[in-house]
Amino acid sequence: MASHPGRLSPAAVRIDGLVRSFAGRRVLDGLELAVRDGEFVALLGRSGSGKSTLLRALARLDHDVDGEGGLTAPEDVSVVFQDARLLPWKRLLDNVVLGLRAPDAEERGRAALAEVGLAGRERAWPVELSGGEQQRVSLARSLVREPRLLLADEPFGALDALTRIRMHALLRTLCARHRPAVLLVTHDVDEAIALADRVVVLDRGRIAADLPVRLPAPRRAGGPGHARLRDRLLAHLGVDLDEPGIEADADADADTGVGADDTGAGPGRESGRESGRESGHGSGAASTPAHDRAAEEIPA
Numbered sequence: 001m002a003s004h005p006g007r008l009s010p011a012a013v014r015i016d017g018l019v020r021s022f023a024g025r026r027v028l029d030g031l032e033l034a035v036r037d038g039e040f041v042a043l044l045g046r047s048g049s050g051k052s053t054l055l056r057a058l059a060r061l062d063h064d065v066d067g068e069g070g071l072t073a074p075e076d077v078s079v080v081f082q083d084a085r086l087l088p089w090k091r092l093l094d095n096v097v098l099g100l101r102a103p104d105a106e107e108r109g110r111a112a113l114a115e116v117g118l119a120g121r122e123r124a125w126p127v128e129l130s131g132g133e134q135q136r137v138s139l140a141r142s143l144v145r146e147p148r149l150l151l152a153d154e155p156f157g158a159l160d161a162l163t164r165i166r167m168h169a170l171l172r173t174l175c176a177r178h179r180p181a182v183l184l185v186t187h188d189v190d191e192a193i194a195l196a197d198r199v200v201v202l203d204r205g206r207i208a209a210d211l212p213v214r215l216p217a218p219r220r221a222g223g224p225g226h227a228r229l230r231d232r233l234l235a236h237l238g239v240d241l242d243e244p245g246i247e248a249d250a251d252a253d254a255d256t257g258v259g260a261d262d263t264g265a266g267p268g269r270e271s272g273r274e275s276g277r278e279s280g281h282g283s284g285a286a287s288t289p290a291h292d293r294a295a296e297e298i299p300a
């Protein structure tokens with residue numbers, strides 16, 4: 001992903017003390033987060049930690065939900081879900097340009113389908129496509145609108161491992177070309193590390209860790225720094241790698257070419273102590289959020 005960690009870009013997203021509650025229970029509890037223009041942020045968190053609730057708030061799909069706090073997000077937002085949500089009675093091109101009011105909509109739709117590797121399939125029906133191909137159409141439909149912000153809620157969660165790897169490469173290429181800010185919800189730590197400029201971990205409605213990923217491309221699992229960053233994120237997700245039956249990557253201590261403290265993450269923010277494994281999941285520190293250093297760098 002083309003990233004410019006040293007360059008100060010404006011904030012595409014700024015969230016300040018966001019609260020969202022269901023039946024009096026706070027799911028987002030004073031959440032602070034900023035995402036720069038063109039930045040790719042992966043959002044990890046245990047099931048029920050509020051990831052989709054956050055995405056729905058950013059997409060303005062939560063009108064009926066109780067909440068407060070500041071939320072600035074662009075108007076031009078596209079959302080990709082785990083299921084492609086194509087209209088089965090419309091051909092692929094019509095699905096891609098649905099609602100797109102532009103004189104050159106059809107031309108752009110064709111170009112978008114070509115970008116995702118589906119040139120020549122414009123007149124196909126969704127039912128004729130595999131799951132991975134349908135998700136390609138979903139990406140084309142999102143990016144044809146040239147959104148400033150792309151929200152992706154586990155977009156590859158239903159795909160097989162090989163298709164997912166291909167989709168990672170495609171998403172990287174598309175984002176480098178179109179440069180939207182991206183907030184990707186995923187359960188897959190490796191996916192987060194492979195794709196994102198920054199990985200944030202949501203825990204009990206707040207950001208428990210916010211780690212820039214400073215790993216060279218291509219980011220292959222097992223590369224320098226990768227394993228230790230992975231362990232650190234897993235610890236924040238409550239996975240105890242010391243538990244019998246759970247093995248850390250064998251190369252976790254065999255990384256070369258990086259300093260002793262190099263976890264592949266820059267000087268991010270973590271609740272609790274520096275090592276997530278030492279702090280244990282949650283560690284109680286989620287209730288006293290540290291200042292978000294990464295967000296601090298983002299000018300309004």
Ligand SMILES: Nc1ncnc2c1ncn2[C@@H]1O[C@H](COP(=O)(O)OP(=O)(O)OP(=O)(O)O)[C@@H](O)[C@H]1O
Nearest residue numbers: 022023027045046047048049050051052053054187
């Ligand atoms: N419309 C709703 N009404 C009531 N409770 C809700 C609603 N939407 C979400 N919740 C609750 O809010 C909590 C967070 O849900 P959310 O879907 O945001 O979690 P998540 O982190 O995306 O989970 P998962 O990883 O399992 O998809 C859950 O306990 C869920 O039951």
